[in-house]
Amino acid sequence: MNVLRKRPQRFSPSLGAIYFWLFTLFMYLPIGLLILFSFNDGTTLSFPLRGFTLRWYEALWQSRELITAVTNSLLVGILSSLVATVLGTMAALGITRFDFPGKSLFLSMAAMPLVIPAVVMGVAMLIVFTRIGIPLTLWTVGIGHVIINTPYAMLIVAARLAGFEAHVEEAAMDLGADYWGTLRRVTLPMAAPALAAAFLSSFTTSLDEFAVTFFLVGSDTTLPVYLYSQLRFPSRLPLVVTLAAVMMVISVMIVIAVEKLRRMTS
Amino acid sequence: MASISTPFDPQAPAAEKRRLLLIMGPPTLALLLFFMLPLGVMALYTFQSGTLGGGMTWSLDTYRRFWQDSALHRLLWRSALVSLQTSLWCIVLAYPIAYYLVFRAGERRMTLLTLIIIPAWTSYLLRILAWKLILGTEGLLNTFLLWVGWIERPSPILLFSQTAVIVTLVYVWVPFVALPIFAALERMDKRLLEAAADLGSPPWHSFLRITLPLSLPGVVAGFLSVFIPTLGEYVTPLLVGGVNGIMYGNLIQDQFVRALNWPLGSLMSLVMLLALLPMFLLFRRSDEVLQP
Numbered sequence: 001m002n003v004l005r006k007r008p009q010r011f012s013p014s015l016g017a018i019y020f021w022l023f024t025l026f027m028y029l030p031i032g033l034l035i036l037f038s039f040n041d042g043t044t045l046s047f048p049l050r051g052f053t054l055r056w057y058e059a060l061w062q063s064r065e066l067i068t069a070v071t072n073s074l075l076v077g078i079l080s081s082l083v084a085t086v087l088g089t090m091a092a093l094g095i096t097r098f099d100f101p102g103k104s105l106f107l108s109m110a111a112m113p114l115v116i117p118a119v120v121m122g123v124a125m126l127i128v129f130t131r132i133g134i135p136l137t138l139w140t141v142g143i144g145h146v147i148i149n150t151p152y153a154m155l156i157v158a159a160r161l162a163g164f165e166a167h168v169e170e171a172a173m174d175l176g177a178d179y180w181g182t183l184r185r186v187t188l189p190m191a192a193p194a195l196a197a198a199f200l201s202s203f204t205t206s207l208d209e210f211a212v213t214f215f216l217v218g219s220d221t222t223l224p225v226y227l228y229s230q231l232r233f234p235s236r237l238p239l240v241v242t243l244a245a246v247m248m249v250i251s252v253m254i255v256i257a258v259e260k261l262r263r264m265t266s
Numbered sequence: 267m268a269s270i271s272t273p274f275d276p277q278a279p280a281a282e283k284r285r286l287l288l289i290m291g292p293p294t295l296a297l298l299l300f301f302m303l304p305l306g307v308m309a310l311y312t313f314q315s316g317t318l319g320g321g322m323t324w325s326l327d328t329y330r331r332f333w334q335d336s337a338l339h340r341l342l343w344r345s346a347l348v349s350l351q352t353s354l355w356c357i358v359l360a361y362p363i364a365y366y367l368v369f370r371a372g373e374r375r376m377t378l379l380t381l382i383i384i385p386a387w388t389s390y391l392l393r394i395l396a397w398k399l400i401l402g403t404e405g406l407l408n409t410f411l412l413w414v415g416w417i418e419r420p421s422p423i424l425l426f427s428q429t430a431v432i433v434t435l436v437y438v439w440v441p442f443v444a445l446p447i448f449a450a451l452e453r454m455d456k457r458l459l460e461a462a463a464d465l466g467s468p469p470w471h472s473f474l475r476i477t478l479p480l481s482l483p484g485v486v487a488g489f490l491s492v493f494i495p496t497l498g499e500y501v502t503p504l505l506v507g508g509v510n511g512i513m514y515g516n517l518i519q520d521q522f523v524r525a526l527n528w529p530l531g532s533l534m535s536l537v538m539l540l541a542l543l544p545m546f547l548l549f550r551r552s553d554e555v556l557q558p
Contacts (some may be wrong), residue, residue, distance in 0.1 A: 016366035020378065023363055027385045030396035033406060037399075041421040046400050047409040084369070091293040098286050106290070108550075109297055109303075115491075115546060117498020119515045120535045123522050124304035127311055127532065147301050150293060179285055208389040211501050215522065224391045231395070231505070241399070244392045258387075260378055 017253045031178035031248055037238070038245035045237050047056075056242035066243065069226035073207055076138050076222060080145035081202035086145065088198055089151025089191070093183075095154070096161040101186035114151050121147070126215040136218030140151065154261070156201065159195030161187070197261035204254045207247070268458075288291035305539075311532040327495025328529040338517065338534065342541075345497055345514035348428060352435040352491040356443040357485055359436065364484070365477075379448060386441035391501065397434040398505045434506050435496055443488035450484025451477070483540075490549040494542055514538065 037045055039051035060066060091110060095103060113121065122144070129140050168190070172182045188195070210224040217225055227243060230236045315327035332338060363382065367375040385393070400406045411417045419441065462472040500515030507513065514534070521531030 001349065016362065019362055020366050020371075023359070024382055026437070027382055030383060030393060030400060030437070031388070033400065034392065034396050037406075047406060047413040054445075087293040087296055090289045094286065094290040094293070098282075098289070100286055100290070106294060109302065110293075111550070112546075113301060115494050115549060117515065117538065117542075118493055119498045119500050119518050120539060121301075121304075123518060123531055123535055124308040124521060124529075125300065127528060128300075128304040128307050131307065140360075143300055146296065150296065154293070172521045179281070204387070208391060210391045212502075214519075224389075227391065227395070231398075237399075240395070244389075244395055247389055248392055252384060255384055255387040259384075 020093045031252075034106070034241055034248060035245040038242040040238070043235065043238060045241060056238050057246075059239055060242055060246070063239070065221070066226060069221045069223045072138055072220060074222040076142045076145060077203045077206040080142040080206050081149060081199050083142075083146045084149035084202045085157075085195060085199045087150045088155075088202075089157045089168050089188075089195060091150070091154040092157035092161055093187070096158050097166060110151050110154060113147055122212040122215035125212070129216065136216055136220075138217075138220050138222070140216040140218070141213050141220070141222060144216045145202075145206040145209055148209065148212060153198035153202055156198040157191055157194045160191045164190060165166055193261045193264040197258045200258045200261070204251050204258070208251065289349070289397060305381055309536055311529050314529045328521075328533050331530060332533050332537070341512070341517060342514045342537070345499075346437075346541075348432060348495045349496040349499075352432050352439065353443075353489045353498050355432065355436045356440045356492050357447075357488060360440050360444035360488065361447055361481075361485070362443045364451055364481075367444075367448055368451040379444070382444065383441050390438065393438055394434055394505050396503050397430070397437060401430050401506060426506070426510060428507070429510045430506040430508075431503050431511040431513070434502050435492075435499065438502070439492040439496065442491050446487035446491065447481055447484040450481040450487075453482045464548045487549065490545050494545055494549070497542065498538060 036049070038056055039052050039054070040049050041055070042050035091106075094100070095107065125140070125144055125147075126136075129136060134140060169182050169186055172186045173179070177185065208224060209222075210228065213222055213225060214228075221229070223243075227240060227247075230240045296302045312323050313326065315325045322331055367379055371378050398405075407512060408417075458476050458480075459472050462476055463469075467475070498515045498518070499513055500519045503511045503513045503516050504519075507516075518531050518534045518538075521534065525531075
C-alpha cells in the first residue's frame with residue numbers, strides 16, 4: 001500500500017545521513033573549539049594545543065570588571081524577561097481570547113520588532129532617549145530588551161493558549177468563577193510551561209543581546225559589551241574565549257530547558 | 267477564537283471591554299511608546315540638519331546629501347548582494363537537511379531538528395566571535411592546517427573580507443532557514459507522491475513537480491528571515507569583515523557613534539526600512555501560508 005517505501009531510492013539513504021551529520025558537525029565545531037581552547041595552556045589561540053590548564057577559569061573569577069558585567073547582565077536579563085513575559089502573556093490572552101477592532105493592526109505592530117534590523121531599532125531608541133533626556137543606563141538597555149522579547153513571549157504563550165480550547169475556561173465560569181479567578185486558577189496554570197519557556201528564552205536573548213544594547217548602554221557594561229571591549233586586546237583573547245565557553249554552555253543548557261518546556265506545551 | 271463571556275450576564279459587554287483594555291492596554295502602550303514612537307521620531311529626524319548639540323534646523327539637506335552620495339548607494343547595493351548571497355547559500359545548505367529530516371529520518375526527525383537548531387538559539391555574538399578566531403592568518407584554521415602539514419605557510423585567507431562575512435552569516439542563519447522549509451515539507455500531503463509514483467512519475471520528476479513547488483512558501487520564508495535581518499547587520503562585519511567587508515549597517519552605526527550625523531543615520535535607516543517593506547509584506551504572506 002505504501003508506495004513510498006517500496007519505491008527504489010535514488011539517493012542511498014546514507015548519503016542524506018552523511019550530509020546531515022557533516023552539517024551538524026559544522027554547527028557544533030565552532031562552539032566545540034571555543035570550549036577546547038578555554039582549557040588550552042597557551043597565550044595565543046592557535047594550534048597545536050599546549051596542554052590542559054584551568055588558569056583561564058581562575059583568572060575569570062578574579063576579574064572585577066567581569067563580575068560587574070555579569071551582575072549587570074543578570075539584573076537586566078531577569079527584570080526585562082519578567083516584564084516581557086508579563087506583557088507577552090497579556091498580548092497572547094488578548095489575541096487568542098478576544099475579538100477586537102484593530103487586532104490585525106496590533107499583530108502587525110507586534111511582529112515588527114521580530115523582523116526589523118537590530119541597528120534600526122537601536123538607533124531609533126537612542127534618538128528618543130537622548131531627545132527626552134533619559135540618560136543611557138542599564139534601564140534603557142532593559143527597555144530595549146523588553147521590546148525585543150515581548151513579541152517572542154507573546155508567540156510562545158499564544159501557541160499554548162491556542163492549543164487548549166476556551167471550553168475549560170467557560171466551564172469554570174459557568175461554575176461561578178469570575179473572569180480574573182478563572183484566569184488565575186485555570187488559564188495561567190495551564191499555560192505555565194509556556195510562561196516559563198517565554199521567560200527563559202527572553203532571558204537567553206537578553207544575556208546575549210549586543211546589536212541593540214550597544215546603542216543604549218551608555219557607559220555601563222553588560223556581558224556582551226564587556227566581551228566586545230576585550231576583543232581589542234590580543235593578550236586577553238584566551239580569557240575572552242574562556243568567558244565565551246562558559247556563556248555558551250550556560251545558554252545551551254537554558255535552550256534545552258526551553259525546548260523541554262515547549263515540548264510539554266504542545 | 268470565541269471570547270469568553272458568561273451568556274446570562276447583562277453587563278458582559280461593558281465588563282469585557284474593561285477586561286480587554288486591562289489586558290491589551292499595557293503591551294500596546296509599551297510597543298507604541300518604545301517602538302513605534304522611536305521609529306516615528308527617527309523619521310522626523312531625517313528632516314533635520316545641523317550638528318548634534320549645536321543648532322538643528324528643519325531642512326531637506328539630509329535628503330539632498332543622501333541623494334548625491336553615490337558611495338552610500340553603492341554600499342547599500344553591495345550589502346544587499348551580501349545578504350542575497352548569504353540567503354541563497356543558506357537555502358542551498360538547508361534544503362537537503364529539511365528534506366532528509368522529513369522524508370528519511372522517520373520518527374527521530376524532531377529530535378534531529380532540535381539538534382541542529384540548538385546552536386542557533388545560543389549566543390549570536392559568541393558564534394560570530396568563534397569565526398573570528400577560526401578564520402584569519404593566525405587563526406585556528408590556518409594554524410591547524412600548518413600543524414598537520416597540509417599547507418606550508420599561513421595563507422591570509424578569509425578574515426577581513428566579504429567572504430568572511432558571508433561564511434559567518436551563513437553559519438549563523440542557516441538553521442533558521444531549515445526550520446520553515448522543514449515546516450513546509452512536513453505539511454505536504456505525502457499521498458501526492460504515492461499517487462505520482464503510481465502514475466509512473468520518476469522520483470526526480472515528482473520532486474520537481476510536486477515537492478519543490480509545495481515547499482516554496484517555506485523557502486521564501488527562510489529566504490526573507492535571513493535577508494531582512496542581515497541587510498542591517500553591523501556586528502558581523504565589525505568582527506570579521508574589516509574594511510573590505512563593511513556593510514550598510516556599519517555606516518549607519520558610524521553616523522551615530524563617530525560621525526555624529528544623526529539625521530543622515532536616521533535617513534539611511536529609513537531608506538533601508540522602506541527598501542525592506544515589500545519583503546515584510548511578502549514575509550507575512552508566506553507566514554500565513556505556512557500556518558496550519
